[in-house]
Amino acid sequence: MRRSSLGVGVLVSVGLAALVLGSALVENPGFVIPLFIESVALLVLTLWLLGKVRDVAQRGFLIRVLGVAAVLRAVVIGAVYGVLSPMIFAPDTGFYRAMGIDVARYWAGTGLRPEILDRWQIGYVYLNGAFARLLDDPTWAMVVLNTFVAFWTVILAYLLARACFGVVAARITAVLAAVFPSMVLWSVLNIRDAVTTMVVTAVVLLGVRIYQDAKTRDVVFLLIGVLALSTLRDYMLVLVLAGLLLGFVSALRPGRVGSTLVGGVIVVLILLFALEQSETLTREQLEAPLRSASSLRQGLQVGAGSAFGVEYSIETPGDAIRYLPVGLAYFLFAPFPWTITSALQAFTLPEVLLWYALVPFLVIGLGGIVRRDSAASMLLIGVLVVTVSSYALVEGNFGTAYRHRAQVMPLFFVFISHGLALWWAKRKARMASEQRRALEARMAVLPRRPSE
Numbered sequence: 001m002r003r004s005s006l007g008v009g010v011l012v013s014v015g016l017a018a019l020v021l022g023s024a025l026v027e028n029p030g031f032v033i034p035l036f037i038e039s040v041a042l043l044v045l046t047l048w049l050l051g052k053v054r055d056v057a058q059r060g061f062l063i064r065v066l067g068v069a070a071v072l073r074a075v076v077i078g079a080v081y082g083v084l085s086p087m088i089f090a091p092d093t094g095f096y097r098a099m100g101i102d103v104a105r106y107w108a109g110t111g112l113r114p115e116i117l118d119r120w121q122i123g124y125v126y127l128n129g130a131f132a133r134l135l136d137d138p139t140w141a142m143v144v145l146n147t148f149v150a151f152w153t154v155i156l157a158y159l160l161a162r163a164c165f166g167v168v169a170a171r172i173t174a175v176l177a178a179v180f181p182s183m184v185l186w187s188v189l190n191i192r193d194a195v196t197t198m199v200v201t202a203v204v205l206l207g208v209r210i211y212q213d214a215k216t217r218d219v220v221f222l223l224i225g226v227l228a229l230s231t232l233r234d235y236m237l238v239l240v241l242a243g244l245l246l247g248f249v250s251a252l253r254p255g256r257v258g259s260t261l262v263g264g265v266i267v268v269l270i271l272l273f274a275l276e277q278s279e280t281l282t283r284e285q286l287e288a289p290l291r292s293a294s295s296l297r298q299g300l301q302v303g304a305g306s307a308f309g310v311e312y313s314i315e316t317p318g319d320a321i322r323y324l325p326v327g328l329a330y331f332l333f334a335p336f337p338w339t340i341t342s343a344l345q346a347f348t349l350p351e352v353l354l355w356y357a358l359v360p361f362l363v364i365g366l367g368g369i370v371r372r373d374s375a376a377s378m379l380l381i382g383v384l385v386v387t388v389s390s391y392a393l394v395e396g397n398f399g400t401a402y403r404h405r406a407q408v409m410p411l412f413f414v415f416i417s418h419g420l421a422l423w424w425a426k427r428k429a430r431m432a433s434e435q436r437r438a439l440e441a442r443m444a445v446l447p448r449r450p451s452e
Helices: 002-027 029-050 056-082 092-108 123-135 139-165 167-179 181-186 193-212 216-232 234-251 254-277 283-290 293-301 317-333 349-366 377-394 398-445
Strands: none
Touching: 029 056, 029 123, 029 139, 056 139, 056 167, 056 181, 092 123, 092 139, 123 139, 123 193, 123 216, 139 167, 139 181, 139 193, 139 377, 139 398, 167 181, 167 398, 181 193, 181 349, 181 398, 193 216, 193 234, 193 377, 193 398, 216 234, 234 377, 317 349, 317 377, 317 398, 349 398, 377 398
């Protein structure tokens, strides 16, 4: 019954999409045809990635999850672009559109060379430029790309959770990655967050695969992922690689996981700040959050109605250590429901409440570290510890914290799903035990037949 309902929903969605596509094709074929070709090409890549899931039943499950993800994103696209405005949620959508058009004009010989081309983190701008060259306006082509990127993130998160904790956790992880509100929202806007999240998930997955069984193919893909991430957010590349290294070391020291993680974070932070202060890594190279943390936080707080931690200073190591617990609380849990003061912040309330409800299962899942449920999961822990600690020190307002947190949400989902699986297994075992005791109690009070 459930499958037939889903099939009807998919057929209706396809019919509506065909109707809209046909109408648009008649009115503007030069715009619709390239988008259709792009969609087909991205669909082929999606099917190739789904082919990495060998089990037919699990592949069918993922296809159904992606169907739900597609419908959700179609609804949100209609709301954001038909009723509201993408600028409400991410003003930098206008920046990427404008930069893409400027780059396309430069490539066509009708404009000056944009200064942004002197930087290294221009991967997303190049994508906008390529689509602007084809379509004049890159917005819709980038929305299509980011939507498929979100689908790839679902598949990669599934593979990551399966590699660490098995199929049950993998299925829950896929569902969370497909429907979590911020994951949906950022994937329908022309911003680099969806692509960055996908690449981070891919790099961590490849790190886990190499840890479990090093293959040349995985190493090559990892290098490609590293290069791609460096053109999107180079500071995130440093954090992810440092986290993977920390995870490798922790996995090799099963009896000293806690001390290794804490010591590793301290060493990484000291090293990064030392490199920044000595200008071995310049401000332009590091960007957030590895620039001077104090100046970055102040910059994020200026003019921001949702600024937090203004009364704290982190200009000395002692100040940074004292502020870290506060920064972690804001980065992980802001915006708090009782601090919401605007309509835009109110949009985040459903996700915040859902996130709060999932946190206990995150704690249960993380408890598997002590029990050694999966040594490979230490790589995920290493990445989370380094990235979350670094972000906690430099975030200055709820908006950036909310967006940056999404970059590592798939890693959180893996442990949340593991926690849910553990909790459900214990609950089933407890229910079975209670039923068995109840049955034994009933049997004990039944009158026995007299022996012949």
